[in-house]
Amino acid sequence: MSSIALVGNPNTGKTSLFNTLTSSYEYVGNWAGVTVEKKIGSLKNGAGMLIDLPGIYSLHPLSRDESVAARYLVEESPGALINIVDASQLERNLLLTLQLLEYGKPTLLGLNMVDVASARGIQVNPEVLQTWLGVPVLPLVARTGKGSGQVLSLLKNSAAIPAVHFRLDYGEPAEQAIAAIEKMLPAGASLPDSRWVALQLMEQNPVILQILKSQLDVTPLLAICDVCQSELQSKKLALTLPQWIRSVRMDYIRSLCQAAMDTTARKPHNLTERLDALLTHRFMGLPLFIFFMYVLFKTTFDWVGGPLSDILDGWISGPISDGAGTLLQYLGASSFAHALVVDGIIGGVGGVLVFVPQIFILFLIISFLEDSGYMARVCLLMDSTMERMGLNGKAFIPFIIGFGCNVPAIMAARSIEQPKDRMLTTLLMPLMSCSARLPVYALFAAVFFPSRQAAAVLSMYVLGIVFALILCKVFSKFLFKNESSIFIIELPPYRLPQIKTLLRSTWEKGKGFLRKAGTIILAGSVIIWLMSYAGPGGLDVAMDDSFLAKFGGLIAPLLQPLGFGNWQAGSTLVPGFLAKEVIVSTMNIIYHAPDTAGLETQIAQVFTPLSSISFMVFILLYIPCLATVGVIRKETASWKWTFFSMGYSLVLAYIVSFVVFQGGRLLGWS
Amino acid sequence: MAVSPCSLLRLHPGSTGSIHSIEGMNPILRRRLADLGVFEGVVIRLKGKGPFLGPVTLECNGQLFAIRRKEASRIEVNVS
Numbered sequence: 001m002s003s004i005a006l007v008g009n010p011n012t013g014k015t016s017l018f019n020t021l022t023s024s025y026e027y028v029g030n031w032a033g034v035t036v037e038k039k040i041g042s043l044k045n046g047a048g049m050l051i052d053l054p055g056i057y058s059l060h061p062l063s064r065d066e067s068v069a070a071r072y073l074v075e076e077s078p079g080a081l082i083n084i085v086d087a088s089q090l091e092r093n094l095l096l097t098l099q100l101l102e103y104g105k106p107t108l109l110g111l112n113m114v115d116v117a118s119a120r121g122i123q124v125n126p127e128v129l130q131t132w133l134g135v136p137v138l139p140l141v142a143r144t145g146k147g148s149g150q151v152l153s154l155l156k157n158s159a160a161i162p163a164v165h166f167r168l169d170y171g172e173p174a175e176q177a178i179a180a181i182e183k184m185l186p187a188g189a190s191l192p193d194s195r196w197v198a199l200q201l202m203e204q205n206p207v208i209l210q211i212l213k214s215q216l217d218v219t220p221l222l223a224i225c226d227v228c229q230s231e232l233q234s235k236k237l238a239l240t241l242p243q244w245i246r247s248v249r250m251d252y253i254r255s256l257c258q259a260a261m262d263t264t265a266r267k268p269h270n271l272t273e274r275l276d277a278l279l280t281h282r283f284m285g286l287p288l289f290i291f292f293m294y295v296l297f298k299t300t301f302d303w304v305g306g307p308l309s310d311i312l313d314g315w316i317s318g319p320i321s322d323g324a325g326t327l328l329q330y331l332g333a334s335s336f337a338h339a340l341v342v343d344g345i346i347g348g349v350g351g352v353l354v355f356v357p358q359i360f361i362l363f364l365i366i367s368f369l370e371d372s373g374y375m376a377r378v379c380l381l382m383d384s385t386m387e388r389m390g391l392n393g394k395a396f397i398p399f400i401i402g403f404g405c406n407v408p409a410i411m412a413a414r415s416i417e418q419p420k421d422r423m424l425t426t427l428l429m430p431l432m433s434c435s436a437r438l439p440v441y442a443l444f445a446a447v448f449f450p451s452r453q454a455a456a457v458l459s460m461y462v463l464g465i466v467f468a469l470i471l472c473k474v475f476s477k478f479l480f481k482n483e484s485s486i487f488i489i490e491l492p493p494y495r496l497p498q499i500k501t502l503l504r505s506t507w508e509k510g511k512g513f514l515r516k517a518g519t520i521i522l523a524g525s526v527i528i529w530l531m532s533y534a535g536p537g538g539l540d541v542a543m544d545d546s547f548l549a550k551f552g553g554l555i556a557p558l559l560q561p562l563g564f565g566n567w568q569a570g571s572t573l574v575p576g577f578l579a580k581e582v583i584v585s586t587m588n589i590i591y592h593a594p595d596t597a598g599l600e601t602q603i604a605q606v607f608t609p610l611s612s613i614s615f616m617v618f619i620l621l622y623i624p625c626l627a628t629v630g631v632i633r634k635e636t637a638s639w640k641w642t643f644f645s646m647g648y649s650l651v652l653a654y655i656v657s658f659v660v661f662q663g664g665r666l667l668g669w670s
Numbered sequence: 671m672a673v674s675p676c677s678l679l680r681l682h683p684g685s686t687g688s689i690h691s692i693e694g695m696n697p698i699l700r701r702r703l704a705d706l707g708v709f710e711g712v713v714i715r716l717k718g719k720g721p722f723l724g725p726v727t728l729e730c731n732g733q734l735f736a737i738r739r740k741e742a743s744r745i746e747v748n749v750s
Contacts, residue, residue, distance in 0.1 A: 057705030062698055091731055092707045120732070246704075272734070280727065282719060380736045384724035387738070393725070417698055486699045486741070487725060490706070491734035 002048040002079035002158050003040075007069065007100060009093050010055025011492050012086040013112045013142035015039075018052040020148045021155075025508055026052060027408070028501065029370035031397060032490045033415025036065040038072060047155045051078065054415075057092075059099050060205045064422065065414040070207045073103065074192065080106040080158050082151070084142070087117035087124045090261060094253045095246075099200075101133060101166035104193035108154060108161060109137045110147075116493065121265035128260035134166055143498065170199075170248050171237070177202060177228035181221055191215075201225070203242045272373075272493045279374065285381045297458040300362045301442065306453065308357035309442075310596075316350040317595030336539070340529060344589060348525025349517055351588030352581045354596060355439040360510045362435060366404050367505040371497035375400065379489050389469045390476025392416070392487040395425040399468070402432030403461065404509050406628040410635055420483050424472055426635055427645050430624035431468040433461050435513065436580035440619045443584060447600045448609045460620050467621065467652065516579055524575050524582040529589050543590065562618060562654070563611035563661035576619070578626050583619060610669045614661040621653035675746040679726065679739060681716040687747030688713050695744045699737065707731050714747065 006014045010032035019025055022041030027034055032055060039052040053072055054065035061067035072078075083100050085093035100107060111126055126137040136154060140147035154161065169175065181198035191197050191211070200208040202225050212218050229241040238244035279285060299305065324346060328338045369375055375397050383393025394416050402409035406429050413425040433441075438457070445456040476483075531548040535541035543549060544567075552571030559565045568590050576583040591602035607615065623646055624632065633642040675690035689710050692700065708714065708730050717727040717734065725736040 057702075060701070062701060089731070089733055092705075092733065095707075250709075266732075276718075276727070276734075280718065280720065285720070380720055380725055380727070383736075383738065384720065384722040417702065484696075486696050486738075488699055488702050488737045489725075489735060491727065491736060493734075 003051055003076075004043075004048055004080045004082060004155060004158060005051040005053055005072065005078040006082050006084060007053055007073070007096070008055060008084035008110075008112075009057055009086060009089070009096060011490065012055065012084045012089075012093065013140075014055065014084050015052055016142040017082075017084060017110065017112070017140065017148060017151070018050060020142065020145045021152060022050050025504060027508070028505065029375070030373040030492050030495060031370075031376045032492070033063075033065060033397075033412070034370075036068070036411055036414040038068055043152065043155060045152055045156050047152075047158060048079065056096065058096060059200060059207070060203065061207065063415055063417045067207065070205075074207050074211055077190075077192070078105060080108065080155075080161050082108045082110055082155075084110045084112050084140075087111050087114045087139075088120055088122055090122075090124060091253055091257050094256065095249060097133070098166075098168065098249050098252070099196075101135065101164050102168070102193070102196045102199060104164055104196060106158070106161035107135045107164050108151065109133065109135050110140045110142075110151065111137055112140045112142050114139045115141050115146075120269055121263070121267045123262040123265075125260050125262070129256070132256050132259070134162075135164055136161070143501070167195075168248060168252055170245060173228050173231040173235070173237075174202070174241070174244060174248075177224050180224050184216075184221060184224075186216055199245065202228070203245055269493045272491075275494050276377070276491070280377050280380055285377075289378060289381055293461075294454070294458060296362070296365045297454045297461070299365065300358050301445075301454045301457055305358035305361040306442075308361075309354050312357060313354045313596045316346065316354060317598075320350070321346050321595075336533075339533065339540075340526070343592060344525055344529030344533075345522065347588045347592070348529060348585035349522050351596070351599070352439060352521055352585050353517055355442060355584075356510070356513070358442060359435045359438060359513055360506060362438070363404055363509040364502065364506045366400065367502050367509070368497055369400065370505070371495070371501060373492045373494040376489050376491050380491070383487050385469070386472075387485070387487070389472040390480070390485065391424050391472050392418075392421055392485045394487060394489055395421060395428075398425050398429065399432050399465070402429050402434060404435055405512065406430060406432060406434050406624060407631050410628070410631045413635070417488075418483075418485055420476075420480050421485050423636060423641070424475060424480070426632055427475065427641065427648075428468040428472055429632075430628055430645060430649050431464045431471070431621065433464045433620055434580070436625065437619055439581060439584040441616055443587070443596070443599065444603070444607070444612045444616055446596075447603050448607075448612045460616055463617065464620055467656070471648070471652070513581075516581060520579045521581050521585055524578060525585045525589065528571075528575060528582070528586050532589055543592070548590070561662065562657040563614040564607065564618075566606060568606060569615060573622065576625075577623055580619070580625050608670050610661060610664040613664070614657045617660055618653045618657040621649055621656060623649055623653075675748050677743050678714065678716060678728075678745040678747050679743050681747065681749065683716055683718050685749070686713050686715040687749045690746040690748045692745050695741055699741055703737075706733055706735055708745075714745070 006018055008014050015026050015028045015035050021043055023044055024041040026039050035052060035054045041050050043050050053069040056066045056069045059070050061070040081100055083097050085097060126139050130137040138147055138150050178195060178198045182194045185194050197208060225241055232238045232244050279288060321342060325342050328341060379393040379396045382396045386393045398409045398412040401412050410426050410429050413422050416422045441457045441460050445453045449456040532543055532546045535546040537545055548571050549567045552567030555570035556565045556567050559570055572583045572586040575586055588599055591599055629642060632645050681687055689712050712730060715729040717729050719726050723739060725738050726742045727736045
């Protein structure tokens with residue numbers, strides 16, 4: 001089956017097109033570096049597989065997501081390419097296009113964002129592009145799906161896409177070198193087009209160099225490059241060979257753009273200009289960001305999410321729980337089955353499902369931020385603070401995604417250029433409070449700080465960020481010896497997210513939570529319930545004599561100095577490592593609470609306001625969950641760093657909770 | 671029109687200059703800028719300066735991006 005790869009600059013809409021051409025859904029957003037992995041989907045008309053690659057500027061990769069794309073082109077052999085270019089940034093985009101055409105595979109050029117371009121007074125003539133480049137050019141608006149029909153029908157018969165015969169003349173010295181290198185390449189090897197390989201080698205593309213090194217001795221090849229370079233220097237054409245190749249391409253692109261583009265009516269992006277004047281204002285920018293974050297939490301907990309959760313709680317604890325009870329009685333179920341379903345499953349899983357509205361609203365707002373273009377501005381605003389801490393502002397995009405879930409957030413760190421910055425971001429990610437920890441705060445805040453719920457929860461998130469910044473400084477100083485970091489971020493034009501995209505991306509994020517409710521939280525709840533139902537003395541024992549109490553009692557003494565040295569709190573921590581949501585379901589089971597109100601009463605008896613803060617802090621910091629540990633291991637490729645991330649967070653959680661509780665007591669709080 | 675080149679940071683926000691030279695810059699950043707089409711001879715606009723001596727926003731060929739002040743000072747421009 002033929003596979004077709006989507007290639008293009010970052011943030012040009014490749015994934016949007018991928019989502020319309022295939023029936024799958026992948027993560028989209030408005031910043032450079034959303035897609036960090038190769039994604040595969042099958043085309044809607046069954047014409048083959050479509051491969052979505054991370055955005056690249058050139059075939060010379062700088063960051064890890066880019067090397068995924070560059071390696072794909074070298075190591076695998078797609079049947080055809082779809083090169084997506086941003087019509088409003090044509091000059092820059094075509095630099096990659098030329099290299100893709102030299103690659104020699106059948107290519108389609110998708111001229112995307114023609115709507116954005118024409119709003120900015122830029123008209124691009126697809127026929128001229130088609131004539132010059134010799135490949136089919138299709139105007140597109142990938143976000144709305146306009147033009148994707150034509151792409152599909154062209155791909156229907158992908159064998160009919162004509163082969164590319166694009167050839168740029170690089171001038172005599174370079175052409176001689178190309179011919180010489182081509183001759184020396186092993187015949188019949190699994191390499192792409194030989195002229196392309198020669199050119200990439202001359203441009204010092206590390207991926208190509210590495211592949212060639214594994215197949216032959218590259219010294220004579222590099223010698224040819226050196227000779228060519230000194231010839232260019234002596235003729236005063238260019239200082240280096242890569243520079244020469246680039247300038248030949250740029251000259252061609254300039255004349256092509258002059259022929260194909262009408263920019264006489266070019267005007268700045270008005271909306272972006274006006275919003276940036278406010279949102280990145282040197283004094284107003286940061287306060288505005290903090291204000292938006294406050295609104296985010298206010299909406300999630302007070303204005304919309306909280307009331308919805310209460311309604312849902314009423315249903316689960318009322319009709320659903322009662323209904324299940326009646327049904328089981330009618331079926332003549334044993335008291336064991338009755339207790340398992342009502343106390344274990346409905347109590348445990350239902351107790352977590354209650355928080356679905358809050359979590360979905362949080363995801364909806366995060367999706368809005370992602371799609372609007374504001375995320376890149378946040379990086380800009382935070383960079384000076386982050387720089388002082390030894391990291392760069394770009395780490396803030398993964399951090400905000402981490403508020404949803406740490407796993408995709410750690411993946412998102414791939415788009416950070418420097419390995420050290422990437423490692424720091426990955427290690428600090430568990431301190432970003434993910435949505436799984438949210439039910440714990442929501443529960444405790446409702447009990448102890450009913451009038452200031454949003455503020456109480458927000459302060460947990462802020463605390464996480466503050467510790468991330470402090471540790472960032474420490475790690476950067478002692479582990480990475482203050483290696484300097486760099487910062488560059490593209491600021492995409494703002495746009496109003498489409499309702500369809502928003503709902504879709506909220507659902508994709510929230511889906512995982514629901515899936516977990518049906519799997520790990522369900523399994524956890526059943527096991528916890530069984531441990532609470534059974535004890536050394538048999539089945540249906542008093543809770544204090546259960547296995548769960550024995551087990552929690554082992555940990556409890558350690559937690560005594562932190563203010564929650566009871567077996568109930570202790571027994572939530574270990575299952576919490578599997579998935580943080582299980583903490584709240586465990587509490588529901590332990591306290592036998594019929595509904596959230598009942599649980600709140602129980603908690604108020606066991607915890608004090610001070611020990612509740614200490615507990616929330618501990619849950620915020622104590623350990624990355626199992627899924628996060630897995631992805632840290634995968635991304636750092638090191639068990640040492642994986643264990644380090646678990647170890648430091650445990651130590652940090654213990655120290656901070658200790659200081660909070662003991663310090664609070666000294667100040668006379670309770 | 672013999673104007674001596676000056677640092678990009680000396681431009682007034684909103685005004686443009688053509689790049690005279692880029693020297694002593696971190697090579698990774700240099701490449702990334704090249705990816706965005708920032709070379710000698712290209713016209714660049716200083717859009718604004720960020721908070722707390724933070725990054726500066728620049729525009730080149732209609733693309734907005736931000737880099738740190740320290741790095742931006744490595745770019746020398748000719749104002750015409």
